[in-house]
Amino acid sequence: MEKLKSAVPEVLKQEIWKSTPAELPSTCSSLLDFFHHLPQFHQMVKDLTDPAMALCCKDQSAALEAKLKGNECFSKGDYPNALLSYSQALRLAPVDIDDMEKNPVAVLYVNRASALQKVGLLLECLRDCSRALRVSPNYAKAWFRRGKANISLGKFEDAIRDLNISLKAEISSSGKRQIEAELNVALDKNKGMGSSGKKRNQNFSEVPDEPDQVKLRCLFKKTKGRGMFCVDDVSEASLVHKEDPYAAIVLKKCRETHCHFCFNELPADAISCLSCSIPLYCSDQCQLQAGGQKFDRSFTNFKALEGLPDDLQNYISDVVAGNSTPETGHIAEHRHECLGFHWPLILPSEVVLAGRILVKVIEQKKHASVVSNLIRILDLSHNYPQLPPESKLEMHIYSIILVHCLQHFYTTELPISGIMISKLVILLSQIQVNSMAVVRVQAPEVRGPVYEPGNALTSSLEQVKVGQAVYVAGSLFNHSCRPNIHAYFLSRTLYVQATEYILAGSELELSYGPQVGQWDCKDRQQLLEDHYSFTCQCTGCSELNVSDLVINAYRCTKPNCLGVILDSTIARYEKQKLKLLLDAPAVYSSSLHKQIEKLKGANINEVARCIFQSDYKLEPQNCLVCGSYRDLEASCAATSQVDSCCKRLQDAIASNEVPNNILQDALRCTDLLRTILHPFNKRIAEAEDNLAQAFCLVGELQAALDHCKASIQILEKLYDPNHIAIGNELIKLASLQILVGDSAASDSMSRITAIFSRYYGSHADDIYPFLRHLKASQDVDKRVTLYPLKAQ
Numbered sequence: 001m002e003k004l005k006s007a008v009p010e011v012l013k014q015e016i017w018k019s020t021p022a023e024l025p026s027t028c029s030s031l032l033d034f035f036h037h038l039p040q041f042h043q044m045v046k047d048l049t050d051p052a053m054a055l056c057c058k059d060q061s062a063a064l065e066a067k068l069k070g071n072e073c074f075s076k077g078d079y080p081n082a083l084l085s086y087s088q089a090l091r092l093a094p095v096d097i098d099d100m101e102k103n104p105v106a107v108l109y110v111n112r113a114s115a116l117q118k119v120g121l122l123l124e125c126l127r128d129c130s131r132a133l134r135v136s137p138n139y140a141k142a143w144f145r146r147g148k149a150n151i152s153l154g155k156f157e158d159a160i161r162d163l164n165i166s167l168k169a170e171i172s173s174s175g176k177r178q179i180e181a182e183l184n185v186a187l188d189k190n191k192g193m194g195s196s197g198k199k200r201n202q203n204f205s206e207v208p209d210e211p212d213q214v215k216l217r218c219l220f221k222k223t224k225g226r227g228m229f230c231v232d233d234v235s236e237a238s239l240v241h242k243e244d245p246y247a248a249i250v251l252k253k254c255r256e257t258h259c260h261f262c263f264n265e266l267p268a269d270a271i272s273c274l275s276c277s278i279p280l281y282c283s284d285q286c287q288l289q290a291g292g293q294k295f296d297r298s299f300t301n302f303k304a305l306e307g308l309p310d311d312l313q314n315y316i317s318d319v320v321a322g323n324s325t326p327e328t329g330h331i332a333e334h335r336h337e338c339l340g341f342h343w344p345l346i347l348p349s350e351v352v353l354a355g356r357i358l359v360k361v362i363e364q365k366k367h368a369s370v371v372s373n374l375i376r377i378l379d380l381s382h383n384y385p386q387l388p389p390e391s392k393l394e395m396h397i398y399s400i401i402l403v404h405c406l407q408h409f410y411t412t413e414l415p416i417s418g419i420m421i422s423k424l425v426i427l428l429s430q431i432q433v434n435s436m437a438v439v440r441v442q443a444p445e446v447r448g449p450v451y452e453p454g455n456a457l458t459s460s461l462e463q464v465k466v467g468q469a470v471y472v473a474g475s476l477f478n479h480s481c482r483p484n485i486h487a488y489f490l491s492r493t494l495y496v497q498a499t500e501y502i503l504a505g506s507e508l509e510l511s512y513g514p515q516v517g518q519w520d521c522k523d524r525q526q527l528l529e530d531h532y533s534f535t536c537q538c539t540g541c542s543e544l545n546v547s548d549l550v551i552n553a554y555r556c557t558k559p560n561c562l563g564v565i566l567d568s569t570i571a572r573y574e575k576q577k578l579k580l581l582l583d584a585p586a587v588y589s590s591s592l593h594k595q596i597e598k599l600k601g602a603n604i605n606e607v608a609r610c611i612f613q614s615d616y617k618l619e620p621q622n623c624l625v626c627g628s629y630r631d632l633e634a635s636c637a638a639t640s641q642v643d644s645c646c647k648r649l650q651d652a653i654a655s656n657e658v659p660n661n662i663l664q665d666a667l668r669c670t671d672l673l674r675t676i677l678h679p680f681n682k683r684i685a686e687a688e689d690n691l692a693q694a695f696c697l698v699g700e701l702q703a704a705l706d707h708c709k710a711s712i713q714i715l716e717k718l719y720d721p722n723h724i725a726i727g728n729e730l731i732k733l734a735s736l737q738i739l740v741g742d743s744a745a746s747d748s749m750s751r752i753t754a755i756f757s758r759y760y761g762s763h764a765d766d767i768y769p770f771l772r773h774l775k776a777s778q779d780v781d782k783r784v785t786l787y788p789l790k791a792q
């Protein structure tokens, strides 16, 4: 990339840097023309698309090597490593579905199934046996292993069928004896079980009914462009929108850990793409959806299995067919990335995502051209004019490279022209503004019962980004730092839920990241400018709110005064909000009144009063209530010393070892912070939270509980008390209360349940499985804890 960039002549670079969307066809044509005459460019495209050089090809000898390593580990009883080696071998092994007798892939699946059975993963073992049988339906060992797994799962009737088929397929007499012995076990157990032996796989959890979605209307407003508005009143916790992505891609850092189609965590029996060694999937269904290929084996009587009764023939057909049914009209998103090309491995995710969108448009093309379809289908906003010059140049270059890579798959359907490239440049900037990060909750480790110390979780619940996706309708929700809706993901489906009662005709606004209570106005605005190139016009950034006044404020020097002292940058932002309010004469009186009422409603009247008493003068360094002066330079220097002490405590917590001197220092520093910062400053909440974790680790649970409460009390001033951030903190509190046997735990649990269902509806327990553990822990007999306890 850098080489191509530096090869571009200065004059052309300047043109591109300054280009507007209208000038794109011309700048794209010029760059395209320049690259067509540049040998370096042709070499780069060749390297990215030459199957002979591909890093992603299947490799028989590497697969064999991994298999042998797996066998070695297995024979030594090292089953976890055997599992890893067999998985690696499966990823690399070419799939030759014509070789049915002793197919190496089928052998690998059975080997992995054996390792899975050894580590107790029976369902995974069963699935791998079925996969082996899809490749080689008369593979006696696979039926045998399947039968054994079914016995362990208590599914004796299935086990008897598997073993009978295995017996028929097996040719050696020693093999037959082994199968017969296992068959006798299954028959005995089935007799003993009576009707319960008929049990089928009950692994599928019931999907709760989803309520009807709310009626939405897309309207245009001068400040934010198009946005989504509700037609009727929307009650709290209603599902307002649900959508599958137009296109999606797993993030590079999650390639080895999450399914490339649904983005769920990969199970131990993950499978790979049939044609290349890059994507990994959690199931046959995801593999099929993404790759569009399937072991297409309609079962016809195989010689070895001839003469079996009809019911067993049907059973074989069921197992061999699997449960993958391709949807009609489905477009496989990975197919074009897969013929030995390795550009999808090298190019940035958003460029590969643009490729997936373009391919979908090509595949959906009915009568119109690709270019006009691209505009019609993806009528999304973009930020091209606001992009930094270097990004404009990079988008030009990546668009040209992408179109050339795609041409190896689509030759005639994809014309390479300045216009085509210009549409791709716009598509890349649309992706930047409109794509959503698909997130998953990082599951905390749930440890054993509370009376078996050494169990732990104090850290906050983290959301990790696993994918990037474009939702066409979902892109029309604007941002607010005080959102009234919340987005979450199940698999790759977007769900949007109302977090409060919303009046008919109101705009439904999501948070693109920063929220009131999390950061101050200046930091929120900065992030939105940097990532999305817009100046936020939401109510959180244009109306006064207590949180923004106190979150980073200093304490008044006068004893007992709760007024805030702001530094000059924050004061500037808050003054701006006041100015907006005072400059709007028509709404002045009612709007000001409403805002002041809201501030009072926050139940910290002392802070709210500062707005009245300052005569609308928000002077930095002076208390907004009494005017007392604070030297902010000295205060800043004092708090930065505190920072290093907090850092030492955090490091100690991370190492699970908190020496007493570090804990005592942290206590002193937190006291010092209280003398400098406003009592509702977020840094005090963070210090209290660290102390809670540290006290927990040293086994002083009551002290931990007190600091945890102190932290939550501050956060409740910064956020709405029903905000999910408070819900997350309450989880820590509840787990501590349960540990010390505090009866207030049940109140905390009720609040947690209410908050999580506002944000996640009936999916809360599925997304946060530890909520179930926490609920179970209320029952003394089953107590578990999520909080870290003193190590034994």
Ligand SMILES: C[S@@+](CC[C@H](N)C(=O)[O-])C[C@H]1O[C@@H](n2cnc3c(N)ncnc32)[C@H](O)[C@@H]1O
Pocket: 223, 224, 225, 226, 227, 380, 381, 383, 433, 434, 475, 476, 477, 478, 479, 480, 532, 533, 534, 535, 536, 537, 538
């Ligand atoms: C994902 S799109 C939302 C739909 C967009 N308004 C449209 O007309 O297509 C994001 C863009 O909407 C605008 N936007 C969203 N929230 C905004 C806000 N709070 N203040 C100002 N502009 C906003 C910005 O132009 C941003 O780049």
